[in-house]
Amino acid sequence: MTEITRLDKGPRMSQAVIHGGLVWLAGQVGAPGESVTEQTKAVLANIDALLARAGTDKSRLLNATIWLADMGDFAEMNAVWDAWVDPQNAPARATGESALATPDYKVEIIVVAALKD
Incomplete structure (x- = not known):
């Protein structure tokens, strides 16, 4: 049986789950109330x-799902994303608009990555 490892687990969720050569991250958010740029930088650092x-x-990202509270912030978020993402190994990605956990959150990013061999 393959082991399941959970990072920063709590009663509701874990920040990451590792299983079968993959790691799934919970949705990451930045500091409430900060700009889209600052929240995106914080999310990517997380x-x-x-x-x-x-x-x-x-460089091992497989998939990214990005939720924006307002699609009007798409270009601002992408400016930070484009400076961060490995251009030789960009993941499959989707971006949509959604109400986030609180109105102070402007961006949430969820990723799945392959573990290193």
Whole structure:
């Protein structure tokens, strides 16, 4: 039986789940009330840190789902994303608009990555 590892687990959710050569991250958000740019930078830093703890990095991303509170912020978020993402290994990605957990959150990003061999 393959082991399941959970990082920063709580009663409702874990921040990451590692199983079968993959790592799934919970939706990551930045500091409430900050700009889209600052929230996106914080989210991507959280993703980097969680991926490192899981034993992988952004070059191994398979999928990203991005939720914006307002699609009018798409270009601002993409400016940060484009500076961060590994252009040789960009994941499959979807971006949509959704009400987030509180109105102070402007961006939430969920990723799945392969572990390093």
